[in-house]
Amino acid sequence: MTSEQLWINYKEKDNREAKDELIIRYVPLVKIIAGRLYNNYNAHIEFDDLLGYGVIGLIDAIDKFDHTKNIKFETYANIRIRGAIIDQIRHMDWIPRSTRQKYRKIEEVIEKLQKIYGFDISDELVAEEMGLSLEEYSKLLGEVTTYAIISLEEKIDDNSNFDIKSKNIEFQPEDKYVDEEMKTILTQIISKLPEKEKMVLQLYYYSELTYKEIAEVLSISESRVSQIHTKAISKLKISLEEIV
Incomplete structure (x- = not known):
């Protein structure tokens, strides 16, 4: 099924399975962003933790994304995912x-x-x-x-x-x-x-x-x-x- 159809099924038909499929489909984007940030923070935080924070951002992005706009989801999600990870890191306050x-x-x-x-x-x-x-x-x-x-x-x-x-x-x-x-x-x-x-x-x-x-x-x-x-x-x- 195309991404466009998944968005329609989730946003217009409230299909939970479509949302799950969207999450699975865009997890690789989370891995890329988490991996990038891990290069900066690897001495202080586990990659799996960054990945978890990023998935939270991904789900938030999926929930808030307007599929009728002429904007790529990856563009929107990049900010949300990265922001979610950085927010969690800030709250940890692990820097001496x-x-x-x-x-x-x-x-x-x-x-x-x-x-x-x-x-x-x-x-x-x-x-x-x-x-x-x-x-x-x-x-x-x-x-x-x-x-x-x-x-x-x-x-x-x-x-x-x-x-x-x-x-x-x-x-x-x-x-x-x-x-x-x-x-x-x-x-x-x-x-x-x-x-x-x-x-x-x-x-x-x-x-x-x-x-x-x-x-x-x-x-x-x-x-x-x-x-x-x-x-x-x-x-x-x-x-x-x-x-x-």
Whole structure:
């Protein structure tokens, strides 16, 4: 049976079996999204847990999806599934207070230097401002990478249904306006980043490469990719806080 017929059977005929079949049919989408997020959180959460949260988001998406609209379900579900997983992760509050404090300190220093030198701030400059050696600063960036990603996602989520790598929008006109505005703001901020930081963001979010794959493309270490990524998203979050 086609997906179109399943939607008709469920939405117009309230057929429970059609809903079950839709869930089964789109579970692979949940696995893709959960797998992507697992790359960020694997040290702190089980993949099966992420998958479970994602299925909850999938069911919610199926219940709320309007099949009469000219929008692909995958487009709508991507936001719902990802949002459900991230919401659950946020509620777990498993990130140590010390990690949050370290990241906020980095943010404060980058924000200060950014106002003076713009977006092209060297690691040496940030390390010096923090009173750390370059080695100590690099290690610190590695420690806060996961929280940096969550922090940016929370900031975006608080202001929009926008997904950093997605062109997806919700159905309501006001949501579309907010998403388009957020998309424009992020595009403008990213365009100001140093070339290597832009490249890492592009390869990570749009091309969906792993740190290992990005390292091979850019001929640098995985840890260096992680550091560049952390710096880039810190700048994005700082800039978003100044604008929205």
